[in-house]
Amino acid sequence: MSLIGLDVGGTSMKAALTQDSEILLTESWPTDREDPVGGILDFAAHLASRATALGSPAQAAGIALPGIVDESTGTAVRSANLGWRDVPMLELARERLAIPVAIGHDVRTGGLAESVLGAGRDAGDFVFMAIGTGIAAALILNGTPYPGTVGWSGEIGHVVVRPDGAACGCGNRGCLERYASAAAISRRYGASVPAEEVIARARRNDEKAAEVWSEALDCLADGLAATTLLLDPSLIVIGGGLAKAGESLLNPLTTRLADRLTFRDAPRLTLSELDDQAAVRGATILAARLLKPSPPKK
Amino acid sequence: MSLIGLDVGGTSMKAALTQDSEILLTESWPTDREDPVGGILDFAAHLASRATALGSPAQAAGIALPGIVDESTGTAVRSANLGWRDVPMLELARERLAIPVAIGHDVRTGGLAESVLGAGRDAGDFVFMAIGTGIAAALILNGTPYPGTVGWSGEIGHVVVRPDGAACGCGNRGCLERYASAAAISRRYGASVPAEEVIARARRNDEKAAEVWSEALDCLADGLAATTLLLDPSLIVIGGGLAKAGESLLNPLTTRLADRLTFRDAPRLTLSELDDQAAVRGATILAARLLKPSPPKK
Numbered sequence: 042m043s044l045i046g047l048d049v050g051g052t053s054m055k056a057a058l059t060q061d062s063e064i065l066l067t068e069s070w071p072t073d074r075e076d077p078v079g080g081i082l083d084f085a086a087h088l089a090s091r092a093t094a095l096g097s098p099a100q101a102a103g104i105a106l107p108g109i110v111d112e113s114t115g116t117a118v119r120s121a122n123l124g125w126r127d128v129p130m131l132e133l134a135r136e137r138l139a140i141p142v143a144i145g146h147d148v149r150t151g152g153l154a155e156s157v158l159g160a161g162r163d164a165g166d167f168v169f170m171a172i173g174t175g176i177a178a179a180l181i182l183n184g185t186p187y188p189g190t191v192g193w194s195g196e197i198g199h200v201v202v203r204p205d206g207a208a209c210g211c212g213n214r215g216c217l218e219r220y221a222s223a224a225a226i227s228r229r230y231g232a233s234v235p236a237e238e239v240i241a242r243a244r245r246n247d248e249k250a251a252e253v254w255s256e257a258l259d260c261l262a263d264g265l266a267a268t269t270l271l272l273d274p275s276l277i278v279i280g281g282g283l284a285k286a287g288e289s290l291l292n293p294l295t296t297r298l299a300d301r302l303t304f305r306d307a308p309r310l311t312l313s314e315l316d317d318q319a320a321v322r323g324a325t326i327l328a329a330r331l332l333k334p335s336p337p338k339k
Numbered sequence: 340m341s342l343i344g345l346d347v348g349g350t351s352m353k354a355a356l357t358q359d360s361e362i363l364l365t366e367s368w369p370t371d372r373e374d375p376v377g378g379i380l381d382f383a384a385h386l387a388s389r390a391t392a393l394g395s396p397a398q399a400a401g402i403a404l405p406g407i408v409d410e411s412t413g414t415a416v417r418s419a420n421l422g423w424r425d426v427p428m429l430e431l432a433r434e435r436l437a438i439p440v441a442i443g444h445d446v447r448t449g450g451l452a453e454s455v456l457g458a459g460r461d462a463g464d465f466v467f468m469a470i471g472t473g474i475a476a477a478l479i480l481n482g483t484p485y486p487g488t489v490g491w492s493g494e495i496g497h498v499v500v501r502p503d504g505a506a507c508g509c510g511n512r513g514c515l516e517r518y519a520s521a522a523a524i525s526r527r528y529g530a531s532v533p534a535e536e537v538i539a540r541a542r543r544n545d546e547k548a549a550e551v552w553s554e555a556l557d558c559l560a561d562g563l564a565a566t567t568l569l570l571d572p573s574l575i576v577i578g579g580g581l582a583k584a585g586e587s588l589l590n591p592l593t594t595r596l597a598d599r600l601t602f603r604d605a606p607r608l609t610l611s612e613l614d615d616q617a618a619v620r621g622a623t624i625l626a627a628r629l630l631k632p633s634p635p636k637k
Contacts, residue, residue: 271565
């Protein structure tokens with residue numbers, strides 16, 4: 042008997058089939074931008090039939106979704122990127138698969154996986170921040186991602202770090218993700234250079250790259266300082282595509298965060314251990330918990 | 340049998356003796372700035388003997404303290420204002436009073452009272468923000484103030500809202516409380532005019548007052564927008580001395596907060612119902628819970 046874990050992104054969907062914590066197979070499909078909901082259901086059904094073919098029928102599925110997600114009702118409330126509104130994803134998937142299904146928010150699900158299996162496994166309450174096309178965070182309190190009261194906690198990407206700064210797609214100005222997401226770093230440097238390469242050029246003393254990267258680091262430190270002052274986490278785990286920058290990200294960010302916290306110690310900063318598999322692994326954990334609820338981590 | 344609730348402030352200490360939720364007496368003493376700990380213990384002992392004299396001996400005491408407080412060990416970790424460090428307040432008070440004692444953080448204790456008895460009693464998770472000499476917040480999650488991992492959550496007063504702005508006592512620049520605390524409003528207007536009068540003058544179109552007050556409102560809205568984006572509370576309750584400004588504070592702040600939250604609704608904003616009694620009432624609740632632990636509010 043196996044579990045399906047599925048993570049829906051803006052351009053691709055990733056999935057894993059797991060049996061007794063062993064991964065039987067992983068698979069990736071492009072996201073169907075015309076009919077993303079249909080694409081998710083088709084992919085899930087395909088995984089279920091693969092599981093049966095492998096002699097290990099799927100017992101439960103977890104699906105991590107972007108945007109605003111109401112985990113309690115299993116509703117995909119909204120995704121600007123994928124264009125859906127109020128999709129009863131839990132119901133649709135349960136109907137299609139005929140097994141128990143859990144719906145999660147992608148970043149919170151990733152944070153859950155880091156909490157159980159990854160960089161946060163020995164931590165108390167911590168913050169998982171994913172830096173990719175956008176920036177969002179999951180607040181892990183008592184071993185569980187805290188969704189907020191309407192499922193919209195952790196929107197650190199839209200915290201204003203530069204008042205009256207650059208216009209953001211959200212309608213506001215100076216939002217963190219306008220300066221420090223992988224997309225923003227690439228855009229601010231120009232010439233379609235990906236963020237990873239901008240960071241590499243900054244190390245090689247390309248002046249423009251160094252300026253863009255330093256501003257991104259300052260903005261990230263500003264956002265994390267505000268988060269620390271409000272929440273007092275024990276640890277901050279950084280994931281998402283930009284975490285691939287490794288020490289080039291972690292070292293200067295650690296210094297700049299400490300500089301901003303004048304009257305208290307900074308929480309430890311570390312990199313995600315599950316990388317781009319965090320949300321898939323978290324979705325699998327959600328599926329497993331449907332079958333055997335586990336007590337909150339102490 | 341009665342309960343002692345005691346709230347220690349920078350200039351005065353407030354207390355109430357309560358029996359079956361009825362207040363038997365309230366009393367206020369000046370804070371002993373030479374020996375604040377001794378002053379607290381003397382005041383508490385005095386209250387206990389008043390209780391006995393009234394024929395209702397004190398059964399338990401709750402003491403709300405400023406600064407950094409570790410509620411789990413009952414330690415007054417630090418108060419810059421009162422100059423103490425690592426005072427084992429729980430032990431000292433228990434020794435002096437010979438009854439059960441609970442130690443709380445003043446703002447979190449005020450938030451607890453608003454949650455049980457005040458403006459937050461019908462709310463889910465909410466934020467209580469006290470604006471006085473400084474600015475701090477209590478995060479009420481599942482009916483309980485969330486202290487953070489080292490007892491230092493809710494430090495919204497030091498969230499930077501004006502990068503490279505005015506120097507703050509904390510060593511950083513542009514902190515919220517440098518613009519929007521009652522002390523800052525008074526200082527920025529000048530001529531020793533108290534904040535309440537600055538706000539009154541702003542209403543009467545005193546240009547300088549209007550400018551100072553508008554900047555304070557903008558900064559408060561910036562801080563609350565960041566808090567909302569990170570935590571997604573259902574409600575924000577505003578207490579502390581500045582809450583006396585009432586609608587002059589609430590109305591423009593509600594508008595400015597909504598303006599900043601471009602892609603989501605703003606949580607409702609309301610005023611504290613317990614005013615300057617919030618922390619005393621909360622301290623009494625802490626004392627009561629020592630005798631009869633109550634389940635977390637749903």
